[in-house]
Amino acid sequence: MIAAPVSTLANVAEHLHDDEIHVWRLDYRRSGGRAPLRALLAAYLGTTAERVLLREGEHGRPALAAGLDPSLDFNWSHSGDHALVAVARHVAPGIDLECLRPRQHAAELARRFFSAEEAAALAVLPEAERSVAFLELWTAKEAVLKALGRGLAYGLHRLSIASVEGQLQLRRLQGDDADAWQLQRLALDHGLVAALAWRGGERRIRLGTLASGG
Structure with missing residues (x-):
């Protein structure tokens, strides 16, 4: 179990191995939209949240835009005030929360x-x-x-x-x-x-x- 403040997120993200899936739990506010998701992904991409561009798949699944790390994939789900984000390399995770x-x-x-x-x-x-x-x-x-x-x-x-x-x-x-x-x-x-x-x-x-x- 990882208990990570923002200051250590980049360190954890840097050590995402191919045999792992990282799952993060975070607070969710509808008014924030995808901002928390993009901020988290930025740590894995080694960039800023503003540069994390997302696209919609054929059936609405969000994905990283072209030009970003093609080995990295993610999925997220939110319910009430809670959200989960799954991040992995070379595999497409699916996550759901209720x-x-x-x-x-x-x-x-x-x-x-x-x-x-x-x-x-x-x-x-x-x-x-x-x-x-x-x-x-x-x-x-x-x-x-x-x-x-x-x-x-x-x-x-x-x-x-x-x-x-x-x-x-x-x-x-x-x-x-x-x-x-x-x-x-x-x-x-x-x-x-x-x-x-x-x-x-x-x-x-x-x-x-x-x-x-x-």
Whole structure:
């Protein structure tokens, strides 16, 4: 776990290895837009935030503009006052974050948008556990789709995820080899649910918190 004020961010960023993914937690304010994201990426690029230009992918996934380090990729997600940013080299990470709140219609939403196996697994859970389990599946699916460079419109039913002994497993991904993917639940404070996904071999995840103002 990294606890990094802004003064040490550049040092941590300098040591991003090819077998790692750095995940930063930071405060989010809608009024700030992507400014905190660009400031964080600037540390990895060795430049200023003003020079970090972003472009939109075909399906809306943000990416670095041409001319910036092509080996570096990132993804981010925000919910409420919280945001997560995943940064990696030579792999496209996908990350998703949700604030936990009761989902009275979780089973109905699962029947509508999830695979039959996932919906059935949620249906047998006690109602008190269903909201957490639903969000764990939801964030995992979104993380995979974001790593693919696709959005929710691609279809949540095109992939199937299971939780086995506390570990997330991608069981099926239409048009791809599910075994080629990595999927990790991220341990955050109570009240937050998050997942990280990427296509490729195992990597060490370094989870840190960026002090306010970064």
